[in-house]
Amino acid sequence: MTKYIIRRLLQTIPVLLGVSILVFSLMFLIPGDPAQVMAGEGASEQTVENLREKLGLNDPAYVQYGRFLGNALQGDLGNSVRSGRPVMDEIQARFWITVEVAVYATILAVFIGLIAGIISAVRHYTLTDVSIMIIALFGLSMPNFWLGLLLIQWFALGNLPFGWDLPEILKMRPSGWGDSWRQIILPVITLGTGGAAIIARMTRSSMLEVIGQDYIRTARAKGVSERIVIYRHALKNALIPVVTVIGLEFGGFLGGAVLTETIFAINGMGRLTIDAIRQRDFPVVQGTVLVISLLFVIVNLLVDISYKFLNKRIDLN
Amino acid sequence: MAKKELLKVEGLKQYFPIKGGFLGRTVNHVKAVDDISFTIYEGETVSIVGESGCGKSTTGRAILRLEEPTDGSVVFQGTDITKIPKGEMRKFRKDLQIIFQDPYASINPRQTVASVLSEAMHIQNVLPPDQRRARIEQLLETVGLRPYQADRYPHEFSGGQRQRIGIARALSVDPKLIICDEAVSALDVSIQAQVLNLLEELQDEYGLTYLFISHDLGVVRHISDRIIVMYLGKIVEIADKNSLFENPQHPYTKALLSAIPVPDPDAVKSRIVLKGDVPSPIDPPQGCRFHTRCPFATDKCRTEEPVLRTSDIMKDTHEAACHYMEEISAGKMTPNY
Amino acid sequence: MNEMESILVVNNLQTSFGTEAGEVRAVDGVSFTVPKGKTIGIVGESGSGKSITSLSILRLLASNGKTKGGEVLFKGKDLLKLSEKAMREIRGNQISMIFQEPMTSLNPVYTVGQQISETIKIHKKLGNKEAMSQSVEMLKLVGIPSPEKRVKQYPHELSGGMRQRVMIAMALACDPEILIADEPTTALDVTIQAQILELIKDLQNRLGMSVIMITHDLGVVAETCDYVAVMYAGQVVEYSDVRTLFKNPKHPYTLGLLNSLPRHDVDQEKLIPIKGMVPSPHEMPVGCRFAPRCPVATELCHKKQPDLLSTGGDNSEQIRCWMYSEEWDGESEVTLYGEKRTVKG
Numbered sequence: 001m002t003k004y005i006i007r008r009l010l011q012t013i014p015v016l017l018g019v020s021i022l023v024f025s026l027m028f029l030i031p032g033d034p035a036q037v038m039a040g041e042g043a044s045e046q047t048v049e050n051l052r053e054k055l056g057l058n059d060p061a062y063v064q065y066g067r068f069l070g071n072a073l074q075g076d077l078g079n080s081v082r083s084g085r086p087v088m089d090e091i092q093a094r095f096w097i098t099v100e101v102a103v104y105a106t107i108l109a110v111f112i113g114l115i116a117g118i119i120s121a122v123r124h125y126t127l128t129d130v131s132i133m134i135i136a137l138f139g140l141s142m143p144n145f146w147l148g149l150l151l152i153q154w155f156a157l158g159n160l161p162f163g164w165d166l167p168e169i170l171k172m173r174p175s176g177w178g179d180s181w182r183q184i185i186l187p188v189i190t191l192g193t194g195g196a197a198i199i200a201r202m203t204r205s206s207m208l209e210v211i212g213q214d215y216i217r218t219a220r221a222k223g224v225s226e227r228i229v230i231y232r233h234a235l236k237n238a239l240i241p242v243v244t245v246i247g248l249e250f251g252g253f254l255g256g257a258v259l260t261e262t263i264f265a266i267n268g269m270g271r272l273t274i275d276a277i278r279q280r281d282f283p284v285v286q287g288t289v290l291v292i293s294l295l296f297v298i299v300n301l302l303v304d305i306s307y308k309f310l311n312k313r314i315d316l317n
Numbered sequence: 318m319a320k321k322e323l324l325k326v327e328g329l330k331q332y333f334p335i336k337g338g339f340l341g342r343t344v345n346h347v348k349a350v351d352d353i354s355f356t357i358y359e360g361e362t363v364s365i366v367g368e369s370g371c372g373k374s375t376t377g378r379a380i381l382r383l384e385e386p387t388d389g390s391v392v393f394q395g396t397d398i399t400k401i402p403k404g405e406m407r408k409f410r411k412d413l414q415i416i417f418q419d420p421y422a423s424i425n426p427r428q429t430v431a432s433v434l435s436e437a438m439h440i441q442n443v444l445p446p447d448q449r450r451a452r453i454e455q456l457l458e459t460v461g462l463r464p465y466q467a468d469r470y471p472h473e474f475s476g477g478q479r480q481r482i483g484i485a486r487a488l489s490v491d492p493k494l495i496i497c498d499e500a501v502s503a504l505d506v507s508i509q510a511q512v513l514n515l516l517e518e519l520q521d522e523y524g525l526t527y528l529f530i531s532h533d534l535g536v537v538r539h540i541s542d543r544i545i546v547m548y549l550g551k552i553v554e555i556a557d558k559n560s561l562f563e564n565p566q567h568p569y570t571k572a573l574l575s576a577i578p579v580p581d582p583d584a585v586k587s588r589i590v591l592k593g594d595v596p597s598p599i600d601p602p603q604g605c606r607f608h609t610r611c612p613f614a615t616d617k618c619r620t621e622e623p624v625l626r627t628s629d630i631m632k633d634t635h636e637a638a639c640h641y642m643e644e645i646s647a648g649k650m651t652p653n654y
Numbered sequence: 655m656n657e658m659e660s661i662l663v664v665n666n667l668q669t670s671f672g673t674e675a676g677e678v679r680a681v682d683g684v685s686f687t688v689p690k691g692k693t694i695g696i697v698g699e700s701g702s703g704k705s706i707t708s709l710s711i712l713r714l715l716a717s718n719g720k721t722k723g724g725e726v727l728f729k730g731k732d733l734l735k736l737s738e739k740a741m742r743e744i745r746g747n748q749i750s751m752i753f754q755e756p757m758t759s760l761n762p763v764y765t766v767g768q769q770i771s772e773t774i775k776i777h778k779k780l781g782n783k784e785a786m787s788q789s790v791e792m793l794k795l796v797g798i799p800s801p802e803k804r805v806k807q808y809p810h811e812l813s814g815g816m817r818q819r820v821m822i823a824m825a826l827a828c829d830p831e832i833l834i835a836d837e838p839t840t841a842l843d844v845t846i847q848a849q850i851l852e853l854i855k856d857l858q859n860r861l862g863m864s865v866i867m868i869t870h871d872l873g874v875v876a877e878t879c880d881y882v883a884v885m886y887a888g889q890v891v892e893y894s895d896v897r898t899l900f901k902n903p904k905h906p907y908t909l910g911l912l913n914s915l916p917r918h919d920v921d922q923e924k925l926i927p928i929k930g931m932v933p934s935p936h937e938m939p940v941g942c943r944f945a946p947r948c949p950v951a952t953e954l955c956h957k958k959q960p961d962l963l964s965t966g967g968d969n970s971e972q973i974r975c976w977m978y979s980e981e982w983d984g985e986s987e988v989t990l991y992g993e994k995r996t997v998k999g
Binding site: 368369467475479505506507508509510511513514532533534535536537538539540559562572573574575577578579580581582583584586590591594595636641 | 670671699700813815816843844845846847848849851852870871873874875876878896897900901910911912913914915916917918919921922924925926927928929931932
Binding site: 224226 | 745761762
């Protein structure tokens with residue numbers, strides 16, 4: 001097991017190198033001369049040239065990359081052009097907010113998705129199943145900026161359809177994060193709904209497949225009660241493919257928080273990225289993309305390792 | 318009767334690499350078929366029998382180069398077909414056909430029977446297109462289907478009928494040798510008998526040669542002229558049918574024959590129940606591969622690999638790979654169960 | 655057979671499946687008796703309803719299957735009328751079952767020990783530790799070497815033969831009175847099949863249970879069974895003791911099976927197959943279900959379905975064929991093992 005984890009960690013090195021190259025090339029892919037952009041519209045030729053020299057933009061690309069990588073490994077991602085503060089500091093302040101949003105959204109998606117998926121599978125082809133799957137289809141196809149705006153309209157501004165009144169208990173705050181639960185619920189629902197729908201559908205199909213397996217019939221033939229057949233014998237097997245989806249969804253929430261954070265004015269990494277892009281703050285863009293990619297790789301690694309615990313058939317060595 | 322060689326397999330090896338390690342290097346091989354040689358004569362039926370993992374199906378596939386053999390030669394009518402470029406194999410595919418256990422898996426479900434058959438004829442260019450329809454209908458009648466069924470899809474047929482379609486497809490290109498890879502194993506006995514009889518009739522009519530791959534010794538006894546017994550990638554015994562069933566020499570063959578339940582409640586049984594399972598073909602045992610399960614195994618068996626040979630106690634066309642077959646046959650060795 | 659104590663009586667069992675093309679009666683009026691301590695074989699080809707019969711007994715049918723009629727009397731109790739809870743107390747405890755595919759019949763995510771001890775815990779109400787030590791005992795009983803090590807292994811670490819042994823250990827853990835073995839050796843190689851059949855016979859002698867052996871293999875029937883029910887298209891067509899079935903079979907279908915079977919122990923000139931194929935369950939013949947394939951069928955056979963008749967005084971031989979009824983006049987000629995035989999009505 002330890003050997004497997006070490007091997008997997010070693011295997012992430014080339015992935016991270018690839019990511020760093022991509023992130024580094026962002027500088028060149030974004031239109032315009034970075035030095036010009038950083039110096040500002042009205043800067044003189046000389047100022048731009050000085051800046052270029054200072055940033056090392058005149059060096060060959062591989063030297064620049066080497067420097068970038070060397071600094072990044074030491075935790076130095078440069079300074080923000082706009083604020084002048086180190087990028088790492090900028091990110092650190094926002095990082096935990098985004099992670100928090102993603103974790104809550106994942107918990108919501110897993111909780112609702114699993115329960116709905118299991119119920120759907122156990123009662124397949126009944127009205128319950130069909131209703132759950134239709135709702136899931138809605139959840140899946142609803143763009144989350146629209147869902148976010150709708151939720152704000154209904155539960156923050158109180159503009160419910162049919163002129164209904166919004167009870168005080170359901171009144172939420174439309175912006176910010178972390179001060180009260182009234183701020184947390186709407187963004188988490190906005191972000192988590194799509195994931196819940198995907199997890200529900202995945203759980204259902206995976207459960208249905210497992211329920212048809214021979215070993216489920218064996219469990220019944222042993223005299224095991226139906227509840228235990230479902231929860232002990234079927235679910236553990238059915239979860240194996242679902243875990244991948246959960247991992248991917250969590251990764252997606254980290255990156256996909258951009259829209260949600262913008263709608264709800266949450267000061268997370270997503271918003272930091274958007275603002276940085278808008279302001280051509282290249283070091284910050286590089287920094288956020290790098291951190292999100294790194295997180296994604298770690299999440300994937302954790303997913304693979306959790307396989308080991310769920311599925312004894314995968315020979316990890 | 319002078320027998321004419323049709324297919325000669327010599328030193329055939331089929332190793333499958335096992336990838337592993339950090340960089341996915343080949344760390345080992347599954348030695349599915351490990352140095353086997355035999356000859357098939359025109360017009361006869363040769364069977365390969367053995368349990369799962371013995372390499373019988375792999376042998377069939379290697380002969381057709383469905384998988385490139387690792388080593389050895391397959392000489393068909395004087396040409397070593399393992400040495401010719403892949404493109405030229407097409408010519409020989411016309412003469413060498415294969416029928417699988419599950420014909421459904423090898424027939425495109427969206428093609429009608431007629432288009433399956435005419436495609437086969439088109440690839441091998443056997444008949445001018447305008448004559449193919451008549452030939453298809455004739456083929457279907459030959460295999461016991463009705464001509465009007467030509468325009469139906471595979472799913473409209475039962476298992477036995479699909480196997481007939483598989484046979485019709487093989488026949489459509491006028492082959493010389495048909496490899497039947499567990500071709501009747503999935504069929505119920507009453508249908509299996511129909512298909513076996515059909516195969517025999519077709520052999521008489523078209524002078525076909527069969528290489529019959531099966532785990533069912535009842536079927537093999539019924540259809541074969543000669544039989545090859547394989548164990549863990551090696552041939553352990555090869556003999557004509559009567560010799561093999563009446564006078565088996567290799568301890569594995571004996572155990573295999575005695576293990577089959579006899580459909581006769583009064584049959585006298587002296588069953589040799591082998592201990593344990595077949596070892597892994599990745600690390601086959603040293604010496605005789607059967608020694609881990611053989612009741613007669615000695616130190617010699619554990620170190621020295623026996624070769625196929627004949628002996629005074631059997632016909633000169635009968636060969637077995639056992640160091641001690643004479644001693645066992647004379648009752649000089651005590652089995653250790 | 656009357657003098658023998660019977661443990662299970664199946665009477666006029668009817669099982670249907672809902673399919674897209676309408677309801678299919680997979681088992682239609684099956685009756686047989688399982689004598690105590692003996693083995694009864696249910697033999698038939700695919701689609702004969704033999705597996706459905708066994709699943710109906712334990713009420714383990716898939717969700718679209720339903721037992722529509724008849725009774726399954728286990729020591730006088732009709733299993734079809736029991737509550738689901740009462741039925742669970744019988745499954746794995748008094749009546750156990752093993753299946754065709756040992757490779758897929760064990761749960762891949764639990765150890766062998768966890769799976770065997772689950773049965774013990776449910777039915778014997780034992781704690782973890784005792785259940786686990788009994789599991790080790792069971793593995794020893796079914797001849798698995800180093801059982802202390804094996805209980806901790808997962809199914810994928812075992813060979814097919816070993817897994818079937820584990821299934822048997824699990825089925826026998828609570829001393830059942832009946833073991834239903836549904837094609838227990840079909841997926842195994844012959845040398846392993848021999849080991850498993852030997853094991854079942856040996857355990858039956860030691861534990862005194864009855865066995866229902868479901869198989870398509872007449873060789874397995876001849877070797878393991880005391881009585882045999884031959885099934886065709888959802889019905890029992892012949893029931894007798896095993897010697898009579900092989901030496902003096904009566905139903906044309908049984909004769910046909912024996913004639914089409916290629917044998918490894920004797921030389922046969924030619925196989926005599928049964929013509930045609932099994933009728934589709936959607937289009938069952940009105941008369942005898944075997945009539946369209948029967949070499950001796952007459953107009954009567956095509957028109958009217960024969961009942962399962964007892965031949966001889968007791969119920970030890972039953973046959974569903976007009977040829978052995980009083981309505982049949984004249985003689986018919988049938989072939990068995992290459993010899994002609996004459997049957998008088």
